[in-house]
Amino acid sequence: MKPIKVGILGLGTVGGGTVNVLKRNAAEIERRIGRELIITRASAKDLTKSRICNTDGIELTSNPNDIINDPDIDIVLELIGGAGPVKDMVLAAINNGKHVVTANKSLIALHGNEIFTAASAKGVIVAFEAAVAGGIPIIKAIREGLSGNRIQWLAGIINGTGNFILTEMRDKGRDFADVLAEAQALGYAEADPTFDVEGIDAAHKLTILAAIAFGIPLQFDKVYTEGITGITRTDVEYAEQLGYRIKHLGIARQMPNGIELRVHPTLIPERRLIANVNGVMNAVVVKGDAVGPSLYYGAGAGAEPTASAVVADVVDVARALTSDPENRVPHLAFQANQLANIPVVSSNSFRTAYYLRLMAEDKPGVLADVTRILADHDISIEAIIQKEPSSGDTAVPIILLTQITLEQEMNAAIAEIEALTTVTGKINRIRMETLG
Amino acid sequence: MKPIKVGILGLGTVGGGTVNVLKRNAAEIERRIGRELIITRASAKDLTKSRICNTDGIELTSNPNDIINDPDIDIVLELIGGAGPVKDMVLAAINNGKHVVTANKSLIALHGNEIFTAASAKGVIVAFEAAVAGGIPIIKAIREGLSGNRIQWLAGIINGTGNFILTEMRDKGRDFADVLAEAQALGYAEADPTFDVEGIDAAHKLTILAAIAFGIPLQFDKVYTEGITGITRTDVEYAEQLGYRIKHLGIARQMPNGIELRVHPTLIPERRLIANVNGVMNAVVVKGDAVGPSLYYGAGAGAEPTASAVVADVVDVARALTSDPENRVPHLAFQANQLANIPVVSSNSFRTAYYLRLMAEDKPGVLADVTRILADHDISIEAIIQKEPSSGDTAVPIILLTQITLEQEMNAAIAEIEALTTVTGKINRIRMETLG
Incomplete structure (x- = not known):
């Protein structure tokens, strides 16, 4: 021939x-x-x-x-x-x-x-x-290898630069900006790192994965996208102490009211295989109704x-x-x-658990105020940890892990908590997924 | 239509x-x-x-x-x-x-x-x-998804029953026979567990994976097959202390002198993703010359x-x-x-590192004898650990990790060590792979 x-x-x-x-x-x-x-x-x-x-x-x-x-x-x-x-x-x-x-x-x-x-x-x-x-070969796996399945959700580490930065922050207790500079020097990150660290690159890839998983048109403009620039080494450490790793995930999930398409930093239980995907490596977990969870791991670039x-x-x-x-x-x-015309839900309708980190005055009643606000929004608390204040600091860090809740309620609760006179500055909020 | x-x-x-x-x-x-x-x-x-x-x-x-x-x-x-x-x-x-x-x-x-x-x-x-x-979808991944690659090796946990047993032994410090009985009660293991615990089931699967990876005919009769019945909870514990997990792997590897086809218990560094594949789950690592290492994980049965x-x-x-x-x-x-007529090498020609566990009298000169025998066979030692004797026992367990060596040399060295009057009983030998 x-x-x-x-x-x-x-x-x-x-x-x-x-x-x-x-x-x-x-x-x-x-x-x-x-x-x-x-x-x-x-x-x-x-x-x-x-x-x-x-x-x-x-x-x-x-x-x-x-x-x-x-x-x-x-x-x-x-x-x-x-x-x-x-x-x-x-x-x-x-x-x-x-x-x-x-x-x-x-x-x-x-x-x-x-x-x-x-x-x-x-x-x-x-x-x-x-x-x-x-x-x-993730496109082939989803499009052909899992063709007997109704895909329920997928979640992936699909930007190697972001994963390299988060891995270094955890392994070496380094700051975001410091690691980013190194990633640029090593050629992992572009001179303009926006696409990587703001999640746009991951959102492009998630758009493609979601289309082939659910049989929907490509809809990049409907992906909720949040980068890793707001992650501090303090969050990485606290997550670690609680048995979690912070990974930048692209998540697509079929929900009763539509499809969630979201890219954001995520706390994952450290025992999950994907929580142990480090450096520039990529991995995608795909959950099908017949196969259950499956995972695909390898080099995401180069x-x-x-x-x-x-x-x-x-x-x-x-x-x-x-x-x-x-x-x-x-x-x-x-x-x-x-191709199905399934609605992509807005971020207000996302349902996830949360890690919240806030700085509050170290005096009686503060925790009561915070937990009351959460309860008013139907948000159940999984764990509360009050840390020691830094020396010379009057405010103490409080870490809250919540159960699964509606994002709209969480946004409202955060606004009310931030308005408390006993709470200083902004709340750092990171979504959590069990990926079970 | x-x-x-x-x-x-x-x-x-x-x-x-x-x-x-x-x-x-x-x-x-x-x-x-x-x-x-x-x-x-x-x-x-x-x-x-x-x-x-x-x-x-x-x-x-x-x-x-x-x-x-x-x-x-x-x-x-x-x-x-x-x-x-x-x-x-x-x-x-x-x-x-x-x-x-x-x-x-x-x-x-x-x-x-x-x-x-x-x-x-x-x-x-x-x-x-x-x-x-x-x-x-491992057949599809290797046969189609990695078709641009020359596959160098693959290694898989491809028998869920065996992995369940090893996982329970590690997690709960249980004995092999005890866990096997439970696996049978749970329906994971057959009434006749030979195919699972002796590695025959894994050897069937490895035969297939090797054929599609290297483009060779199916050659089940040439697979070296060793089960998990000789693994004790002591070995699992020692491996753990040394930073390894014991997994029952099917390994196919292209070597200069032919292809290694082997199924046996294997120590793997605990940081490897595949070392963290637990319970009845399966996973296969495939190393291609272009893609590098990639891993595929999911339910292996059901x-x-x-x-x-x-x-x-x-x-x-x-x-x-x-x-x-x-x-x-x-x-x-x-x-x-x-299809290529590449020879399948005999176990004598395997090249791996080893974990050796032996019981020796607690007196001067024993370690010198053991290490001299290994040196005579060109076997380099990576680590030696002498454990405390069990109470009332005069023999002490000695654990040796070797560097990569030829199996023929290792067999000869083991025979000589077992012949020492200061060494009691048989040496427990488990191969090690870094899977890097």
Whole structure:
């Protein structure tokens, strides 16, 4: 059979890693698919730049259109990343009848609905395993491996930078800003770390996971997103003392009134496997009605882990070249005309337990006031711990763990507690999940 | 499109669970595949028996041939289990041009080569996700999700009963026999627990995992298999004190001289995620050259977790009904004519580190003798701990952790140490892996 021809847009970290893996494992891949797979062309903005990959035998161009319009190319790999002109490139490739493999989470999260509609109309595949959790085959696990299940919820550590920062804060008692600076120096965090530390990157990925888990359209704008910038090392320590770890999770959960889509720091019991996922590693827990909880763990970023997912997609597409377009795995796991219009609930309707940390005057009656306010809002308390004041400080830290409650009630209670004259400053509030 | 018709052989735990999941999630599954999926017929040995599933609308028969020979049935689910007549049923179904989904690990491990050859000749699929690690989509992850990788090694907790026993021994300081009796009472372990506690069940599963990881034929008879019956609660405690957990692992590893296939109790550093997989849960770590280490965790047995895998296979087969048989995912991950004839190394050539526990007289020179013997066999010592003797006992327990060594050397060294007059009884030897 004739070789399958691949063209690559972008030769940065992911593109370079993909070239390396496809070349190094070429024989192994051919043993799998029964056909040769060759990279015929690749594009890069600056052809003079030094690269992590050897491009021998690959025709290089600075013009992506040379690849998109090449009639000999079967599969286009979009490994440029980011939003912007990439969307038009992908749509043009689709329009030319090419299958596309992309590692671009923001592209899929923001424009996936439009891209998949175009792809379906042309009978081509847009594969995006590498867009979520790097080398972990989580898209395949949810979309195919758990297809017998009604997914009830999923929760993932899907931003390696954030997890690295939280892990360092816990392991070494360091401050957020200090670890962030190191992560930037190590190349884990971008010069502009907003996407990582404010949760936007995780929200892109959660958007994708939720769509394939529940069969709903991609709805990035409906994800509640909170970053890790408000987490102090004090919170990390207190959580530890109480038997919890703080992880930055993306959570999607089917509730009776709709779907919760939320990205935020979360206290998790330390005995949970996902609580022990450290450093830049990623992991996703998926709870299905038949399988129960299952977990998928691996490298969430990096040249070769991401390439691993890109190449797996290329192999899948290679196998699907002769399949019936009507009978493939649908882009969003469910048939395009079967996506459900389930409401995404607002944060006011979230139901979670909470960790609350407040500073209060060390005198009688303060705890009584706080607990009365919580009781007035139907919030049950799981534990209260009053810490020793720091030397020279008149205020004492009080830590409260609550049972599951409605976020709207919690917001109201927090406002009332903060208004107490005996309470100083803002309450630090972190959601808790048992993930049981 | 016309519905896909499924016939089920066996209505026990897995068959009953599969009926329940297929019925309960019928609408969800139809949203996924775009066609209705119906169970038309099912067979069971004793039709009068009470079942965990509702068989309304399913034509029941006590004769499997009614299903195997039904021209209307597209997919036959073999959920009887065990070896014996089942192999002939599967071959007959294949011969009738039916796709087969099976949860039968011993069938695949022992007769898979023959079954897949027959299936390929007929252009049908034999899917077996449920045969390994229950609901965890590990076959799919290795065969498809990691297809860009050269797999270097994998290590799995793939027998829930064994893991339950070891977990209880550690958590509660209980003895092996005591926990086994409880596991039998709870229904985790069979009346004849040999397959579980002697490692045969794990060896069946490892055979399958190794074949799809390395692209080698199924070779159950070459798996080195050691059970957990020799593990004492003393070993569990000492391991704990040294920062390790004892897990019963199936390990397949590509080495320069061939492939190691081994099932045995293993000390693993407690910080590893897989060291924290407890109770009846399963997990598999897979190390690929591109992705690095990845881990897959979930329920390894039970009616609905196993059904989850069976149904996922049914959905895959349903999608492949219109695919080109030459261009499907190959049964053993690699094209049938590309399976490699890599030697499986004998246990003498295994390379691992060891935990050794021996009882020696509490007098000068004993440790010198032991360490000299190890040095003579090029075995480096990582740690030595001499414990206090039990009251009234003259012999003291000595624990040695070694660095990685050749098993042949270790066997020789152990024989020499056991021959010392100052050493009492047998040495308890447990292999160690860092799984890094």
